[in-house]
Amino acid sequence: MKAISNLLNKIQKSIFSVGEVVVFAWRSLVLIFQPPYRFTEIMRHMEFVGNQSVGIITLTSIFTGLALSFQIYLGFKLVNATNLVGPIVAMGITRELGPVLTGLIVAARAGGAMAARLGTMRVNEQIDALDVMGVNTKQYLVAPRIVAAAICMPLLTALFDFMAMFGSWILCIKIVGLDQAIFFEKIRQTVEVYHINEGLFKAFIFGIIFSVICTYRGFNTTGGAKGVGEATNKGVVNSMVGIIILDYFLMNLIRIFYLMTGIGS
């Protein structure tokens, strides 16, 4: 009985925590539409989340494309279907791996930095200083970060998709010697615009998810340097787990949407 009661308590706490995060995000985001508008702050955070992630996204995406293509090539070679390596990689990258891996990488890089920055500001009383200065801290510190992440994630995912396919092209054409014309023609026949949009939509949601979780953790940091470390750790871990779990549910929701609207039928 005690074990069940503990489990129920944990579930209840988790639900309350999710509720708190949702309220936090909502209260922050509505402030974006109220003056003073924080365009400069949004641009500053877009530079950090977007521009400064270009290098790491480019590097990881090329190698993802190379590795994924090689594994699929080895498998398809057994059934003499190597012409399908390109389209299968393209589908996998644009619909799943692109948004998920971009989400995980950016959550670790930018999300961790968001949690650490806000956590440090909290323990150094800088957030209190903003509060007593009459600055709405959620509007100034939280909302621009969420908006920046939501805008940058689809852009970074598009870059990931493109560079991963470049990696796939290197592997298929330059390393294992498949036919370039067939490679591109098969991709053109298989991959539709809505496949790419599906991945970009997921990336947009993942951007909101990791930025909300990380800013929430940072904003509510307690307990000095140790607290900052814990907030950063929890922010990144929760974001990564959240992205992977949410990806499955989003995939199903999108499928239901396709069935209802007749897209892809």
Added chain:
Amino acid sequence: MMDKIKNNTLAIQLINLKKSFDANKYVLKGINLEIPKGSLTAIIGFSGTGKSVLLKHMLGLYQPTSGQVKILGTDLSTLNDNELTKFRCRYGVLFQSSALFDDMTVLENVCFPLEEHRRELSKEEVVAIAEKKLMMVGLDPEHYSKLPSQISGGMQKRTGLARALALDPEILIYDEPTTGLDPILTEMIDNLILETHKLGGGTTSIMVSHDLSAAFRIADHIVMLDAGNVLLSGTADDFFKSDIELVKRFVNKGIKH
């Protein structure tokens, strides 16, 4: 909002203020306190007596469990979040850690509240006011373009004070301004607080401090807290003449220091 914000001769009025963070233990146990406008008040007491919690109620950062916090005649509990945010422009706070924004220079730190709340001012006007405030606290122009990490603790305090003064606040709050500073710097900051108060032209100053000698030297009204209650409130003379054992001990220790 305007009908909620009233004029009054009291800067701060706390009425039976109670605060508990868990149901059974009260940190503040019914504080009644009146701080007149234009006074320099020191709030003193041992560690853990509720000074910081009291301060956070005055700033509207904590909601009381029961009781009222009236600042410049306005009951803070009647203000919504936006109103409270705007109301806080009437405060200036010097934090214990200075709480300077570490990605901004000294000058940018002081410009920041002006850029936020005095949007009608041009960039040149904002800089001119900020430089005037920095000069007021005795900081040399050669430090204006430095980051907080590149200046000394005393200079950080001066910058924090200049930032607190930027909007010409009606209430100026000092949260343990000399904790962790050496005796010479402590005296310098104390003198700065006194000078700022005199120059403030009616500004109400409140200093939360452990430093008794400073409180007796510069404050015209002293409040001593003990275990979430006001133990004694009065002038330095009232403290010296007090028969309360805890006050005597505290005063003796403070004077020895």
